[in-house]
Amino acid sequence: MVVNAVAGSSRPSPSLSAKEIHNKLQELPGPLFHPPSPTEYKGKVPRLQSAIADLRLHPLLEESLHLMNYSLVEPHFYLRKMQNSRGGQHLHGILHRIEGDYENARTWYREASGTETPAQDVTRTEGQDVFVRFWSRQTRLLVDTDAEDIEDEAQLARAAGIAFIDQVEKMKKESKGQVFDAGLGTLERQELEWISKAELNTVVEWAGSTFGWKDWGRGEGYAKDASDAYTGNTEEQREIFKKQSGEGIRKF
Template identity: 30%
Template sequence: MANPTSPSLTAAISSLSFHPTLEAALHIFNNDLPSAHFLVRHMQAPPAYERMLLHAILHRIEGDYDNARAWYKNVADSEVFTIVWDGEEAARDLIGQAETLVKNGEGSKQESEKESLREIKAVVDYCRVRFGEEEVRNAIGAWVKPGEDHRKMGEEMVTGGKGVQAILRQDLQIEEKQ
């Protein structure tokens, strides 16, 4: 995982007391993915679609492309997504470009970075309008408790054989048989 672009900014960003969604976006800008992930993990269910979109962006930057695709799909019908993207296919194209660039060294890093920057700026602009830039002294309203369906899905991914771990186990079993 990448380190923050500027480690000294991590504390400065956190001390701004912005809405946690804006804080998470700023951590993403700073490439401080652990701090951003800590925040978005607590805001990852409807109606927190802009936070779910940040979760998608974060996973794309991490190189967890399938997880990013899943998060984009989960927010594709939301207001923030339709403001940021001209459809799910455009967002999926960016994931594909990033994946091809990383895995095969093919494509334009500059174009990919430009589109990624456009996306995060559009999300930040949306969040600035929605949440404002004032100090948030009590952010308890920002945290979202996942619904029962979301909780079950997460549980199945961790222990029920439906997540990344299950795929890795299947891959290992195939390798062992060969």
């Protein structure tokens, strides 16, 4: 058995690297709707679920890969700990959109754009430019709307991101039968899946280049301690958590 070379660690070396997993996930369409059980727990490709976890990546990279694999349970838990990170807010918005919680998805997209709540002491702003850069290029979503003439890049990104959520929600509402199959086979669904996949790829590539594609560890014996990836919460957020205590993964 090949063991990890980090001093003091006897953990087996992962069979797949993060980049290899990312490449394999390109075979899947971008997630739009809540997947049926057990996919939400095990992922669309179950063997990649444990492969991702075994790598002990930076949390933003790890949860991005889980979402690309349609796995919602772990991101649902960990992204709550990154609610004052712009990158975490962005992923939180994606998670809620897949879950079908569209109002919360819009809320987190507005936060991720940096146009809603000014940065506070607990706010990590890294990742804000990733959201803005990606969505400000999706202006075709704003054609024939009042928002297409917005000049401020962050506000333009915010409007485009919310327009995307609106289109996904509209497709779901017009669906007949299983929600997961809404719009299946249509050009509109293919375009929305392409945007969803491109969005997650953008976050993955940014997180990998910013934090590294290898082990961040979670304690002694590993390469680094990733605890600073998790942010503190504002008093308002703590009150919300009290009301939501015990809340599990959403089903819509």
